[in-house]
Amino acid sequence: MESFHKGLRIIPSRLLGWYDVHARELPWRTGPQARAAGERPDPYRVWLSEIMLQQTTVAHARPYFAAFTARWPSVKSLAAAEDDEVMSAWAGLGYYARARNLLKCARQVAAAGGFPRTRAGLQALPGIGPYTSGAIAAIAFDECTPAVDGNVERVMSRLMALGGEWKAGKLTIAETVAALVPPDRPGEFAEALMDLGATICTPKRPDCANCPLQEACAAYAEGQPERYPAKPKRAQHQRRFGSVLVRTFRGRVLVERRPETGLLGGMWGLPTSEWTGAAQAVREWPPGAGSRAAPCGEIQHVFTHIRLTLGVYREEGPAAGAGGDWLGIDEARASLPSVFRKALDLAAGT
DNA sequence: AAAGCGGGGAA
DNA sequence: TTCCCAGCTTT
Numbered sequence: 001m002e003s004f005h006k007g008l009r010i011i012p013s014r015l016l017g018w019y020d021v022h023a024r025e026l027p028w029r030t031g032p033q034a035r036a037a038g039e040r041p042d043p044y045r046v047w048l049s050e051i052m053l054q055q056t057t058v059a060h061a062r063p064y065f066a067a068f069t070a071r072w073p074s075v076k077s078l079a080a081a082e083d084d085e086v087m088s089a090w091a092g093l094g095y096y097a098r099a100r101n102l103l104k105c106a107r108q109v110a111a112a113g114g115f116p117r118t119r120a121g122l123q124a125l126p127g128i129g130p131y132t133s134g135a136i137a138a139i140a141f142d143e144c145t146p147a148v149d150g151n152v153e154r155v156m157s158r159l160m161a162l163g164g165e166w167k168a169g170k171l172t173i174a175e176t177v178a179a180l181v182p183p184d185r186p187g188e189f190a191e192a193l194m195d196l197g198a199t200i201c202t203p204k205r206p207d208c209a210n211c212p213l214q215e216a217c218a219a220y221a222e223g224q225p226e227r228y229p230a231k232p233k234r235a236q237h238q239r240r241f242g243s244v245l246v247r248t249f250r251g252r253v254l255v256e257r258r259p260e261t262g263l264l265g266g267m268w269g270l271p272t273s274e275w276t277g278a279a280q281a282v283r284e285w286p287p288g289a290g291s292r293a294a295p296c297g298e299i300q301h302v303f304t305h306i307r308l309t310l311g312v313y314r315e316e317g318p319a320a321g322a323g324g325d326w327l328g329i330d331e332a333r334a335s336l337p338s339v340f341r342k343a344l345d346l347a348a349g350t
Numbered sequence: 351a352a353a354g355c356g357g358g359g360a361a
Numbered sequence: 362t363t364c365c366c367a368g369c370t371t372t
Contacts, residue, residue, distance in 0.1 A: 053367040060358060060366085094356025097370070129369045149367045167351095194367055203365065204361065234364085235353090261371095263355070304355050338357060 007216035008159070012182040012189060018212035019192035024199070026058065027065060032188060041187070043115045043140040044075045047105075050132045051098055058198070064093050078103070079110035087266055088335035096337070100266050101127030117141045139187035146177040147190040151197025157229035158201060161218035166231050201225075237302065240275040243311040244340070245286040245293065246347035247271070249318050252326040253344065254288075255336070263303065268327065270340045275308060282311035289313050290320060296350035301339040308339065314347040 020032045028049035030041040048068060052061040067089060072078035078086070083103060090099035104126040109115050116122050118141070123133035130148075137143035148156075153173055156162070160176065162169040182189055200207045206225050208214055219225040247254040258269045271288045273281060285293055293315040301308045329348070333341055 050367060055355090055366055055368055056357080057359070057366050092357075094358085095369085097355065098368090101369080127369070131368060135367065147367075150365070151367070154365095190367085198367085231364095265355090302357080304357090305353080 007218075008176070008180065010216055011159070011213060012180055014212045014216070015192045015196065016182070016185055016188060019188060019195060022195065022199070023191065024058075024195050027062070027069075029191065035188065041140050043136065044078075045069060046136055046140040047075075047115065047128075048078075048102075050135050051102055051127055052093065054098060054132065055095060056093065060093070064090070075106050075115070076110050079106040083266075088268070091267065091335050092338055092341070094338075096265055096267055098127055100260070115140070117143075119143055119145045135190055138181070138190045142186060144181050144183045144186045146174065146181050147194075148174055148177055149194060151194045151201075152177060152190075154203065154229055155193060155197045155201045155213075158206070158219035158225045159213060159217050161222055162228060163230055166229065169229065235305065237305060237307040238277075240277065240306050240308045241279050241281040241310075242273040242275040242308070243282060243284055243286040243289075243313060244270050244272040244299075244343045245289050246312060246314045246344055247288065247319060248314070248316055248329070248347075249326070252328055253332045254319055255325050255327050255332060257325065263306075264337050264339075267337050268325075268332070268335050268340075270336070270343055272310065275306075279309075282309055284311075286311075286313055288319060288321070290315055290317070292317070297346050299339070299342040299346055301342060303339075310339070310343060312343045312346050314350065 023031050025031060028045045030039050049061070049065055052064055071089065072081060081103070086103050087096070087099050090096060105128065108125060116125070119133045119137040122128050122136050123130065128136070134145045135147035137145050138147055153170060156173040156176060157169060160172065162172060196213070200211045204226060208220050208225060211217070214220055217225065219228050254271065255268045256271055258264050258267050260266050271286055273284065273286045282298060293313045296312050296314050299310050299312055301310070327335060333344055336344065
């Protein structure tokens with residue numbers, strides 16, 4: 001037990017020493033050398049990156065971060081954007097409640113004249129929870145507070161060889177990390193822990209030979225670090241079926257605004273049927289399809305908890321009923337969430 | 351406490 | 362296929 005705690009105590013210095021050499025270079029990050037030279041992170045860029053990175057890989061978020069910061073270089077400029085501009089710019093990144101909350105948050109922050117500088121103040125803002133508040137407070141404002149994300153949970157569960165109930169393990173991890181945060185470099189400690197999880201202490205086949213914390217790691221000592229974390233299995237996807245209409249006219253495509261809440265809330269969508277459990281729904285024509293609509297195949301798409309198959313129907317000509325919204329084909333392709341972009345691409349290729 | 355919420359890459 | 366990714370919000 002004593003060696004266990006002794007091992008834990010060396011973690012901050014070992015980790016920061018490793019980070020000084022191996023830190024990932026990321027567009028939203030102020031690296032160890034720049035920090036040492038006195039450069040400070042921009043809270044806006046830290047916040048924007050943290051929101052984009054929620055349950056999202058660095059590779060996926062990277063081009064979106066570049067596009068957003070080019071178009072909206074400050075929280076003030078983002079706050080002044082139209083809702084639709086932001087939702088469309090977010091298209092393809094997923095978890096669209098993040099985009100709605102992003103705009104709400106930007107407007108609150110702009111109205112207040114800047115970001116709150118404490119964890120508690122940050123967490124009161126829309127879209128900022130326990131992890132993100134800690135990360136921004138530590139990275140942008142040097143608050144001595146932990147930032148526990150999936151990477152950190154994995155790293156810590158291995159260091160401590162946490163078996164048993166995962167809920168209890170997460171509490172232990174939160175307490176342990178909180179006690180380890182070094183007051184002089186809280187933000188870099190958070191970044192270092194995440195970098196270690198992303199590059200060394202990976203979910204499968206961790207690179208223990210190059211880990212700066214190897215001698216402090218209980219899971220390494222056991223010989224099977226990949227056994228941790230012992231998370232419960234997730235529920236299986238439900239299967240759903242439906243159909244979708246790609247109606248084009250004069251180089252534009254008919255779209256409709258989806259309800260503000262629920263799946264793909266607030267995004268543009270294509271007219272689609274109810275999604276049911278009956279496979280034959282794929283062959284039933286979507287609402288608004290006329291007599292000249294033509295089936296052009298199926299698309300498959302996986303959401304967090306739904307595995308969806310949609311029959312795609314294409315028709316040329318104006319809508320029979322009341323107008324609706326029309327977007328240029330290219331604009332629609334860029335503004336639609338992935339499931340509808342797939343349908344659009346299928347219809348365009350047939 | 352549990353469920354809802356996207357999308358894509360890696361193994 | 363399965364897992365997981367710099368999680369948060371709502372019920």
